[in-house]
Amino acid sequence: MPFLLRARRAGAIASLAAVSVIGLATAASAHVTVNPKTAEKGSYAKVSFRVPNERDDASTTKIVVHLPVDHPLASVSVRPVPGWTAKAEKSKLPKPVKTDGGELTEAVTTITWTGGKVEPGQFQEFDVSMGPLPTDTDQLVFKADQTYSGGEVVKWEEAPAEGAAEPEHPSPVLKLLPEGSTAQAGLTADVKPAAATSTASSDDGTARLLGGIGIAVGVIGIAVGAYGLTRARSRA
Numbered sequence: 001m002p003f004l005l006r007a008r009r010a011g012a013i014a015s016l017a018a019v020s021v022i023g024l025a026t027a028a029s030a031h032v033t034v035n036p037k038t039a040e041k042g043s044y045a046k047v048s049f050r051v052p053n054e055r056d057d058a059s060t061t062k063i064v065v066h067l068p069v070d071h072p073l074a075s076v077s078v079r080p081v082p083g084w085t086a087k088a089e090k091s092k093l094p095k096p097v098k099t100d101g102g103e104l105t106e107a108v109t110t111i112t113w114t115g116g117k118v119e120p121g122q123f124q125e126f127d128v129s130m131g132p133l134p135t136d137t138d139q140l141v142f143k144a145d146q147t148y149s150g151g152e153v154v155k156w157e158e159a160p161a162e163g164a165a166e167p168e169h170p171s172p173v174l175k176l177l178p179e180g181s182t183a184q185a186g187l188t189a190d191v192k193p194a195a196a197t198s199t200a201s202s203d204d205g206t207a208r209l210l211g212g213i214g215i216a217v218g219v220i221g222i223a224v225g226a227y228g229l230t231r232a233r234s235r236a
Contacts, residue, residue, distance in 0.1 A: 031052070031169075032049060034048070034173065035048045035125075040133070040180070041134065041176045042133060043133055044075065045174075046128070047127070047174060048125040048127050055148055058148040059119050061148065063112070065126075066142060066143040067111070068140055069093060071140060072097055073132075075132070076108040078127065081113065083115060084113045084124075084126075086111060087113075088111045089112070093105055135179065142172045142174070143155070144172060
């Protein structure tokens, strides 16, 4: 095989592999998430549900977030989002829950945002203030329904398991830290939540990007090595 043809073929294989790997890494990061990813037990916190649009031919037109019924929240309020209408719905709890403010028999179980659009290549954040956060669990698992303009509904409702691979449609998970944890400084509702959100999301996105790039570089190295071996054999 002529040298130029072998070089072109090796380069094409490496480029295709790199693009495919980076594309997979980008798709994997396009989940509905809750930010920041941690909050302090017993506190009131402001969290943002980040909704990216992962379709090239449709817009996100509706988001429904389901709050956990097994650990109901006595106080829930939403921040207005321009162009969107929010509706928080309460439901009767399967069994009353004792709180510092008395017995809780009903709580907000779903929040629905409609009326706006998240266009392809964009994302939107929906802020919610909630509390007091439970003290008898280490995490809150939220489920989310994402509706597209074409009628497709993607359900983010698979709870990630500790030590297992991330599911295809993972639920947003808020990890709860011990009360008084110094690691929580700046993440609760009354201490600069916006800055904390920016930092947490930036770190997460950077880690995913670097991981994808690292894999791509490895694939390119394998392709180049294979080409070199082929060339050496042809000379022998």
